[in-house]
Amino acid sequence: MGYFDVPELEYTRYSNRQLAAVPLAFLAVALAILLVAYTVYGTPVALGMDFSGGTELTVETTDSESTIQTAFDEEPESIQSTGASDQYIVQFVSEDQQALTDQAEEHLTPVDGNDEVVQQTSSTSASFGAQAQETAFLGLAVAFVGMSVITFLLFRTFVPSIAIVLSAFSDLVIPLAFMNLANIPLTLGTVAGLLMLIGYSVDSDILLNNHILRRGGDFYESTHEAIKTGVTMTITSMVAMLVMAIAATIMGVELLASIGIILFVGLAADLMNTYMLNLSLLRWYKFKGVNR
Numbered sequence: 086m087g088y089f090d091v092p093e094l095e096y097t098r099y100s101n102r103q104l105a106a107v108p109l110a111f112l113a114v115a116l117a118i119l120l121v122a123y124t125v126y127g128t129p130v131a132l133g134m135d136f137s138g139g140t141e142l143t144v145e146t147t148d149s150e151s152t153i154q155t156a157f158d159e160e161p162e163s164i165q166s167t168g169a170s171d172q173y174i175v176q177f178v179s180e181d182q183q184a185l186t187d188q189a190e191e192h193l194t195p196v197d198g199n200d201e202v203v204q205q206t207s208s209t210s211a212s213f214g215a216q217a218q219e220t221a222f223l224g225l226a227v228a229f230v231g232m233s234v235i236t237f238l239l240f241r242t243f244v245p246s247i248a249i250v251l252s253a254f255s256d257l258v259i260p261l262a263f264m265n266l267a268n269i270p271l272t273l274g275t276v277a278g279l280l281m282l283i284g285y286s287v288d289s290d291i292l293l294n295n296h297i298l299r300r301g302g303d304f305y306e307s308t309h310e311a312i313k314t315g316v317t318m319t320i321t322s323m324v325a326m327l328v329m330a331i332a333a334t335i336m337g338v339e340l341l342a343s344i345g346i347i348l349f350v351g352l353a354a355d356l357m358n359t360y361m362l363n364l365s366l367l368r369w370y371k372f373k374g375v376n377r
Contacts, residue, residue, distance in 0.1 A: 275340075290359055
């Protein structure tokens, strides 16, 4: 396996409080953003149609997006190009699928050769969306709790285990806050991205803990060896996610673009949390905390 040329960081220049301060500050700001969003909108993250309910129309029209925006009695929640010529996905809060279809056919111009503007429709009821929302949040909670239990079983000591759990928690909260700022809704697809992020986070944290706690040698030498491997894996994944997000944006596949951006932000947060927050707790445990 190849490695990036990762310089050996001089951790001795910084106290544990200094190392932990930056990631904890990011975590505090992210939690504040989620709290404000929950207070204002009733949910910490804006919900997509999968969870809030609504109607989605796939239309083919020679009209512009601004014309599509004004073609309906109800203002669309979003208008997305599919990447295909003159084809758009239009989402609404309303569940009145028939009325929206009739308005599209009446006010929009079909592409030459097509008899109809609306090519496909789908609708999700608010009650079904609420059930899907509960299931998704339950899945995230179960994944996080399962990860925490496995972590405690692996290391059987409080501080190293809680360091991994806290880092993984921050790796989830920061992308969720970013989703609010970037106007990325929570959907079944973005939930899948968050579940992937839990796996990425735990992988890098366990790698660091294993090098420091279960291998012989100097603390800082073990840290540098873990960083060489961990940073190589994480940056490689970040580049892949960024390329996917850019390609999906160009092709108009918004879901893949959203997942790529979320994973890119989450992996960047993981670099910070693993090699600053987690490491500061491990160093405290090794030199000032309870030793095994």
